[in-house]
Amino acid sequence: MTAIVETRALTKRYGRRTALADCTLTVPAGRVVGLVGPNGAGKSTLLQLACGLLTPTSGTVEVFGRPPAADGAQLGRVGFVAQDTPTYAALTVADHLRLGAKLNPRWDAALAERRVRQLGLDPTQRSGRLSGGQRAQLALTLAVAKRPELLLLDEPVAALDPLARRAFLQSLMEFVAESESQATVVLSSHLVSDLERVCDHLIVLAGSRVQADGEIDDLLATHFRLTTARRDTDTLPAGMRVVNAEHTERQSTFVVRAERAVDDPSWVMEPLGLEDLVLAHLTADPRPVLEPQR
Ligand SMILES: Nc1ncnc2c1ncn2[C@@H]1O[C@H](COP(=O)(O)OP(=O)(O)OP(=O)(O)O)[C@@H](O)[C@H]1O
Structure with missing residues (x-):
């Protein structure tokens, strides 16, 4: 089993508050991994440590066998969509695609344009005028058009209605199916029903700690x-x-x-x-x- 993300005794503290404690786990290659836990469990902290936005207080995290965000090449292999699906409010959808093309060496312009068409997004619309669901889809489009080998999504469907949620998860599965060497996805959510639909591996976090971790079929068995x-x-x-x-x-x-x-x-x-x-x-x-x- 090839490990895409590997953490050992990974701990993150903010002053006296522990956000993640003694977390040891492996994200296997080619899996869609659900990260589930209540508010404050440490999900965002774990994802941000994995993409190099945070540094550990102690313990280690490796992505593709190296520290996260070690260099530009490493960064190019990872797509991250933060919890509030950030986009630039004043830029149009088309501007976002142009920016993506400038910033990412492996940018797949055809994929980005196809997704924008399929989603019915108006390329001339400023992202500040998009609905929450459309913005989440735009953020996912930018992340997948990078052609990442690892896609980290922090509660991507939290703000979406059930239909938009389904459409988002459907496009996520299409991305996984289309990726040449099957991409690995880690996706956090409060909702097990969403995760059950798309994930084959689960990590349960509560109180800053890993409570369970494994293939869903094995956990159920x-x-x-x-x-x-x-x-x-x-x-x-x-x-x-x-x-x-x-x-x-x-x-x-x-x-x-x-x-x-x-x-x-x-x-x-x-x-x-x-x-x-x-x-x-x-x-x-x-x-x-x-x-x-x-
Ligand atoms: N920048 C920060 N400064 C201080 N404490 C923080 C900071 N970021 C997170 N925490 C704390 O760390 C703990 C874990 O937070 P985290 O955001 O990782 O949880 P989460 O599982 O993603 O929660 P949610 O589902 O509400 O997004 C919480 O107790 C939170 O208050």
């Missing part, structure tokens, strides 16, 4: 909801790692990580959907429940 007569967490069989536990007077419900389901007539063990899996990790003990997969 190894997480279960276990319902039994009330029992203590430490009486569960070895090999089951409890992510989250809830108890009523008579019943206990656990979300566990285990290699396989266990057939025991005294309990019910069922697979989890992705949304429930993520929620279980978000409401878990603040210490990391799972070691990141290496």
Whole structure:
């Protein structure tokens, strides 16, 4: 497995506030990776460290085996769309494409123009006059026309209505499908449903820490909801790692990580959907429940 982004014990602090703590993970080549977590979890911090806009307080981050933004060539391989999908309000759509062509050696003018046509954007319109959804699409167009091998998108669909959201994610998938050597995408969102539609790998961040990290199919195959007569967490069989536990007077419900389901007539063990899996990790003990997969 080729690692496109690799972090080791990556930590970022602002004064006494920890934005990201002890983050060790790998983004494999050619995957669409969802980065999910609540407000303040550290998603933007991780993405900005990966594109070199922030420097770590401690630990390391490498992109294509080198420090991020090491030089112009390295920068050219990475596309980044920040959370507020920044564009230049006074410049027109066409101006943005001209600027993109001037600044990026691998600029794909045909792709940029085709996308603008398909999206129905008026090339003469100033970006300050575009709707939020159109601006997000313009920012994505600029990022993909760079022909990046790694595309980092910070909550790109946060401000979009459901239709614009779907259109945006659709164009993202088209970019991935069209890229010559399959591009790697990391995309953050609060919404698991969006991520489930397009991602094959997931990173769950909460409280500045990685709570879960892996291929979505593997995560789904190894997480279960276990319902039994009330029992203590430490009486569960070895090999089951409890992510989250809830108890009523008579019943206990656990979300566990285990290699396989266990057939025991005294309990019910069922697979989890992705949304429930993520929620279980978000409401878990603040210490990391799972070691990141290496
Ligand atoms: N420039 C900064 N100065 C001080 N604290 C910061 C700064 N940037 C981020 N933080 C803090 O770091 C933590 C992580 O912030 P970050 O923006 O990475 O989270 P996030 O998961 O992207 O959140 P959101 O979903 O709300 O965008 C938060 O507690 C935030 O207040």
